[in-house]
Amino acid sequence: MIKDITLGQYFPGESVIHRIDPRVKIILTLAYIVMLFVAKGPIGYGICLAALIYMIAVSKISLRIILRSMKPLLFIIVFTAILNMFYIPGRILVEFWILRITYEGIETAIYMALRIAMLISGTFVLLTYTTSPIMLTDGIEHLLNPLKKLKFPVHELAMMMTIALRFIPTLIEETDKIMSAQKARGADFESGNLINRARALVPILVPLFISAFRRADELAVAMECRCYRGSVGRTRLKVLKMQPLDYIAICVSLVLCVSIILSAVM
Amino acid sequence: MNSFISADSIKFEYKNIEGQTQLALDGLNIKIDKGEFVAVLGHNGSGKSTFAKHMNAILVPTEGKLTVKGMDTADDDLLYDIRQCVGMVFQNPDNQLVATVVEEDVAFAPENLGVPREEIRKRVDDALEAVGMTKYKLHATYKLSGGQKQRVAIGGIIAMRPECIVLDEPTAMLDPVGRKEVMKSIRMLNRDLGITIVLITHHMNEAAEADRVIVMSKGKVIMDAPPKEVFWRTEELYDAGLSVPQPVELLLLMRKDGAEIEEGVLTVEECAEALAKIIKSARK
Numbered sequence: 162m163i164k165d166i167t168l169g170q171y172f173p174g175e176s177v178i179h180r181i182d183p184r185v186k187i188i189l190t191l192a193y194i195v196m197l198f199v200a201k202g203p204i205g206y207g208i209c210l211a212a213l214i215y216m217i218a219v220s221k222i223s224l225r226i227i228l229r230s231m232k233p234l235l236f237i238i239v240f241t242a243i244l245n246m247f248y249i250p251g252r253i254l255v256e257f258w259i260l261r262i263t264y265e266g267i268e269t270a271i272y273m274a275l276r277i278a279m280l281i282s283g284t285f286v287l288l289t290y291t292t293s294p295i296m297l298t299d300g301i302e303h304l305l306n307p308l309k310k311l312k313f314p315v316h317e318l319a320m321m322m323t324i325a326l327r328f329i330p331t332l333i334e335e336t337d338k339i340m341s342a343q344k345a346r347g348a349d350f351e352s353g354n355l356i357n358r359a360r361a362l363v364p365i366l367v368p369l370f371i372s373a374f375r376r377a378d379e380l381a382v383a384m385e386c387r388c389y390r391g392s393v394g395r396t397r398l399k400v401l402k403m404q405p406l407d408y409i410a411i412c413v414s415l416v417l418c419v420s421i422i423l424s425a426v427m
Numbered sequence: 428m429n430s431f432i433s434a435d436s437i438k439f440e441y442k443n444i445e446g447q448t449q450l451a452l453d454g455l456n457i458k459i460d461k462g463e464f465v466a467v468l469g470h471n472g473s474g475k476s477t478f479a480k481h482m483n484a485i486l487v488p489t490e491g492k493l494t495v496k497g498m499d500t501a502d503d504d505l506l507y508d509i510r511q512c513v514g515m516v517f518q519n520p521d522n523q524l525v526a527t528v529v530e531e532d533v534a535f536a537p538e539n540l541g542v543p544r545e546e547i548r549k550r551v552d553d554a555l556e557a558v559g560m561t562k563y564k565l566h567a568t569y570k571l572s573g574g575q576k577q578r579v580a581i582g583g584i585i586a587m588r589p590e591c592i593v594l595d596e597p598t599a600m601l602d603p604v605g606r607k608e609v610m611k612s613i614r615m616l617n618r619d620l621g622i623t624i625v626l627i628t629h630h631m632n633e634a635a636e637a638d639r640v641i642v643m644s645k646g647k648v649i650m651d652a653p654p655k656e657v658f659w660r661t662e663e664l665y666d667a668g669l670s671v672p673q674p675v676e677l678l679l680l681m682r683k684d685g686a687e688i689e690e691g692v693l694t695v696e697e698c699a700e701a702l703a704k705i706i707k708s709a710r711k
């Protein structure tokens with residue numbers, strides 16, 4: 162169950178999506194998210210969906226992985242959808258007791274579920290799955306660079322993110338191990354009410370935290386051994402450079418954005 | 428003073444928050460020459476890791492002095508020169524890899540050192556070649572086996588172009604296959620690249636491959652000699668809480684039963700030869 166969390170996993174590849182500059186990808190992802198909220202009606206959503214399907218197909222990320230990444234959020238998707246279904250006023254479809262479901266409610270619920278699902282899968286495909294965490298944080302570092310003048314610790318923030326992303330798979334694996342060990346001793350994580358289940362998590366979190374601190378300590382020493390001393394005088398193996406591909410991606414996205422906005426306004 | 432690494436009766440005390448102290452090194456004297464392959468043995472808590480961290484100025488002696496190529500580790504201005512010169516590999520490969528992609532991790536140290544980009548590329552490629560991980564250049568680190576991760580960690584140190592590498596129980600968390608891979612890389616670094624190796628280990632057969640074995644106990648050196656000599660001083664080894672390599676143990680048991688056995692045998696092959704000799708002489 163815990164293995165389903167695929168956040169922070171990078172699937173190396175050579176596809177077009179993989180090769181787009183991380184700065185461009187971050188901005189395009191933001192644009193994509195905004196567009197999902199701007200989009201209205203079948204045309205707007207259709208364009209977003211088509212773009213998403215294209216990206217998934219080209220990046221060769223398997224559909225199974227994408228569906229698996231949505232599993233932990235399934236609850237939220239279903240919950241929002243149901244809430245919408247009952248609360249939107251309009252033409253009544255069925256009615257019982259104080260609850261009523263409207264046509265408009267169902268429509269909104271479907272769009273809402275679709276929007277969240279597309280938001281999650283789109284961000285994953287565009288960003289985490291196809292961008293190496295170092296490139297991703299490099300991109301963020303570059304985009305935030307102007308803030309350096311305001312003494313904002315941009316490099317430190319980027320380094321923290323790199324390390325966080327690097328350790329997510331490690332900590333997930335560890336959580337899994339601890340859970341198995343506790344289960345073998347008779348711990349029960351799956352039954353009982355919410356409070357009981359939350360309580361059952363304590364014996365997992367405690368060792369996990371202790372181990373995370375130990376890891377952090379060891380990593381800090383290892384980084385010192387490799388002469389880490391912040392951003393001063395640091396060079397990079399890979400330097401970000403805009404390619405023709407990036408400009409093409411920007412142009413195509415711009416056209417799509419304009420069509421979505423137009424379809425929403427009209 | 429002429430030695431590559433020279434520890435002059437160093438003492439080191441750990442202090443905890445309550446102000447209690449724990450003496451981890453107690454007047455340690457060790458000299459290591461350039462190009463040597465030294466193994467360090469000792470039971471848990473004998474101060475091996477503490478000593479290792481002194482060699483690249485992660486820790487600085489409370490008393491006494493440690494120099495690397497004549498540079499005093501207590502001198503803050505030389506800190507990065509010392510760390511670049513003496514690289515360090517730790518037990519848990521998971522906790523020393525910084526990046527998610529192999530080549531990006533190997534590039535970490537040269538990036539920190541401000542090496543120009545083309546040179547970083549070359550160093551990364553060379554380092555990956557040296558540890559036999561070129562094929563995995565673009566792989567995600569979390570998908571590698573323990574032995575492969577540890578080789579990437581070693582690669583990340585080689586990319587710094589150090590003259591010496593200190594490895595603190597690098598094989599302790601690995602399976603036998605991983606252990607073999609890592610030992611092969613270590614031998615290659617010493618023989619082919621001439622890098623000085625200080626290998627801290629719990630495995631007697633790994634220590635047996637070194638030119639010299641240092642045995643530590645309670646923060647002091649109690650033995651410092653070639654492996655052939657150290658491993659036959661069994662009483663002292665047992666006293667220090669250590670075992671002896673299996674070939675030595677076998678021959679010692681046979682000697683107890685009256686077989687005539689000369690000292691100095693260490694490897695399985697030598698042991699087989701010694702046994703053959705006994706059998707032949709028994710036939711006569």
Ligand SMILES: Nc1ncnc2c1ncn2[C@@H]1O[C@H](COP(=O)(O)OP(=O)(O)O)[C@@H](O)[C@H]1O
Binds near residue numbers: 441450451470471477
């Ligand atoms: N961070 C620390 N704080 C306090 N005491 C420590 C610390 N690390 C090690 N020690 C103590 O120092 C002694 C030597 O430890 P160490 O160098 O890790 O030995 P080894 O690596 O040979 O097992 C031990 O008694 C240990 O308890």
Ligand SMILES: [Mg+2]
Binds near residue numbers: 477595
């Ligand atoms: Mg130790």
